[in-house]
Amino acid sequence: MRSRIFVKLMVVFLLVIGVTAITLQMTVHGVWKRTLREQIERNLKQKTLMFAYRVEADRQHSLADITAQEGQAAGARATVIDPTGKVLADSEADADSMENHEHRPEFVSAFAGKVGVDERKSHTLGVPFLYVAAPVSGGAVRMAYPLAEIETTDRPLAVALFWGSLSAFVFAVLVAALASRYVGRRLHRIVTFAERVAGGDLTARIASASTDEIGQVAAALDKTARRVEESYARVQTSQRELETLLNSMQDAVIAVDIDGRVQWANRGMKRLLLHAPRLNAPLIDSVRDPDFLAAIQEAARDQVVRSARSNTIASGRTFDVTAAPMPGGGAVAVLRDLTETERMEKSRRDFIANVSHELRTPLTSIQGYTETLLDSPLADNHVREFLEIVRKNAARMSRLTEDLLTLTRVESGEQRFSILRVGTEELLQDALESFQEVARTYGVELAIENSLPAAHVNADREAIHQIFSNLIENAFKYAASGKKVILGARAAENGVEFYVRDFGPGISSEHLPRLFERFYRVDKARSRESGGTGLGLAIAKHIVLAHGGTIRAESELHHGSTFFFTLLASETDSG
Ligand code: ADP
Numbered sequence: 025m026r027s028r029i030f031v032k033l034m035v036v037f038l039l040v041i042g043v044t045a046i047t048l049q050m051t052v053h054g055v056w057k058r059t060l061r062e063q064i065e066r067n068l069k070q071k072t073l074m075f076a077y078r079v080e081a082d083r084q085h086s087l088a089d090i091t092a093q094e095g096q097a098a099g100a101r102a103t104v105i106d107p108t109g110k111v112l113a114d115s116e117a118d119a120d121s122m123e124n125h126e127h128r129p130e131f132v133s134a135f136a137g138k139v140g141v142d143e144r145k146s147h148t149l150g151v152p153f154l155y156v157a158a159p160v161s162g163g164a165v166r167m168a169y170p171l172a173e174i175e176t177t178d179r180p181l182a183v184a185l186f187w188g189s190l191s192a193f194v195f196a197v198l199v200a201a202l203a204s205r206y207v208g209r210r211l212h213r214i215v216t217f218a219e220r221v222a223g224g225d226l227t228a229r230i231a232s233a234s235t236d237e238i239g240q241v242a243a244a245l246d247k248t249a250r251r252v253e254e255s256y257a258r259v260q261t262s263q264r265e266l267e268t269l270l271n272s273m274q275d276a277v278i279a280v281d282i283d284g285r286v287q288w289a290n291r292g293m294k295r296l297l298l299h300a301p302r303l304n305a306p307l308i309d310s311v312r313d314p315d316f317l318a319a320i321q322e323a324a325r326d327q328v329v330r331s332a333r334s335n336t337i338a339s340g341r342t343f344d345v346t347a348a349p350m351p352g353g354g355a356v357a358v359l360r361d362l363t364e365t366e367r368m369e370k371s372r373r374d375f376i377a378n379v380s381h382e383l384r385t386p387l388t389s390i391q392g393y394t395e396t397l398l399d400s401p402l403a404d405n406h407v408r409e410f411l412e413i414v415r416k417n418a419a420r421m422s423r424l425t426e427d428l429l430t431l432t433r434v435e436s437g438e439q440r441f442s443i444l445r446v447g448t449e450e451l452l453q454d455a456l457e458s459f460q461e462v463a464r465t466y467g468v469e470l471a472i473e474n475s476l477p478a479a480h481v482n483a484d485r486e487a488i489h490q491i492f493s494n495l496i497e498n499a500f501k502y503a504a505s506g507k508k509v510i511l512g513a514r515a516a517e518n519g520v521e522f523y524v525r526d527f528g529p530g531i532s533s534e535h536l537p538r539l540f541e542r543f544y545r546v547d548k549a550r551s552r553e554s555g556g557t558g559l560g561l562a563i564a565k566h567i568v569l570a571h572g573g574t575i576r577a578e579s580e581l582h583h584g585s586t587f588f589f590t591l592l593a594s595e596t597d598s599g
Pocket of ligand 1: 499502530557585
């Protein structure tokens with residue numbers, strides 16, 4: 025294949041060489057002609073002056089002889105005229121038959137005392153002549169030289185110039201062809217390199233040894249290719265590391281693009297599914313679990329992290345799904361097998377429930393017998409004191425077992441709530457009525473601040489009463505010093521937020537995040553002394569969660585605390 029650049033370079037070279045040869049030929053030719061003409065003129069002038077001198081000095085020969093001899097010696101036509109312009113002698117014609125020459129330009133100058141020069145066609149011969157005239161005493165002399173002579177001398181020069189130019193042209197064309205071929209080949213190597221790189225071969229190099237501009241371009245391209253190859257290798261290594269890491273994970277990981285097509289899945293995921301997911305196939309072909317699909321779809325579409333629980337991906341197993349958006353679009357989902365954790369959680373709950381249940385009867389028995397003994401007249405004061413301690417502790421243990429049973433039931437979902445539409449005000453009123461009396465014993469004023477009479481929520485009345493009971497009792501136990509406990513409700517996003525506010529000592533902020541953990545107590549001694557089990561807030565939290573709500577506490581030291589929980593609004597008035 026003749027490269028196009030070769031053809032283009034050749035055309036340019038040919039044009040340049042051609043134009044140069046022609047210009048050179050014309051210039052040389054012109055200069056040559058001019059020089060020759062000047063030389064002839066100079067010669068002719070000298071010969072004319074010599075002729076004039078001889079006409080003046082030679083007294084031995086006749087004018088006609090002198091004219092004939094000088095004309096022959098000069099190879100030109102010699103003429104002598106008198107001051108009136110009459111021809112006295114001529115080397116080539118009969119002087120008498122010649123017309124008057126007075127007004128010929130060269131003679132006009134000669135008569136003015138100068139050497140006159142003129143070039144024109146001869147009247148007699150019709151070819152261009154160069155005339156040079158010089159003054160002599162008693163007239164003027166003239167030499168005429170036919171300029172056609174120049175043309176004759178010039179022809180061999182033109183021929184020589186033509187052949188010279190032609191050989192220079194051929195030589196230049198050969199050199200240009202070689203140069204074009206050399207440049208064309210080097211550029212072709214760069215093109216081949218670029219094609220290989222575009223085809224994904226990053227090992228391609230031009231390896232040019234030259235340091236000219238093309239060599240510099242080649243070196244820069246080689247350097248770029250080397251850098252790209254290195255970065256690509258680094259990316260591949262980190263990708264392999266990432267793959268190894270993801271494959272060695274216990275969790276299953278799968279990535280999809282924006283259209284829900286599988287982009288990648290780790291070994292855990294492939295093991296989990298009956299049919300290993302095919303690359304670029306829709307995810308739904310390999311996974312059918314609706315919750316899982318919805319989570320990953322939402323994460324990809326809305327660019328948010330979504331969580332879900334999935335039970336149908338593998339039979340008898342539960343997975344916690346976390347789907348997160350990927351920076352370039354699409355999403356990645358991590359599936360954590362919760363089966364074992366849930367099984368252990370369940371056996372832990374069962375154990376607690378069984379222990380609590382088993383403790384119930386002996387505790388009731390201990391309480392019964394202690395009370396009987398306390399009522400008996402036999403006991404003296406010392407024994408009574410001990411019996412009272414036994415009774416108090418048995419009662420505490422009984423509360424603890426009851427609270428543990430309640431917590432396990434709510435936590436495990438065993439506790440069934442009958443969720444109905446109920447008025448916000450009713451719930452607050454229930455709580456107020458139940459604790460009005462107790463409030464008085466603590467010397468605390470219990471009041472409703474804001475009851476949102478028109479609002480309704482979806483709730484199990486009994487369960488909500490339990491929450492209020494735990495919160496209000498806490499307020500009495502720990503914040504009676506504030507003398508006032510306020511119940512209230514306010515509108516919240518999706519529902520109603522209830523609150524129980526006291527004006528007691530408050531809770532310092534580091535305790536707030538852990539307050540709802542089971543057995544978490546700010547002041548252990550105070551809690552025990554007041555008969556607390558450390559489970560009240562944990563129970564409240566699980567009841568609220570089971571209702572789809574949230575619970576939190578706000579507090580300022582020495583100014584009191586407020587416990588908030590939200591319940592979903594009943595659909596009929598949620599608009
Ligand atoms: P307890 O049975 O100990 O009351 P809870 O779970 O009901 O257990 O409460 C956890 C802890 O939170 C309590 O031990 C107490 O230290 C703190 N607390 C709860 N309510 C209040 C309140 N209104 N003011 C100050 N501290 C409180």
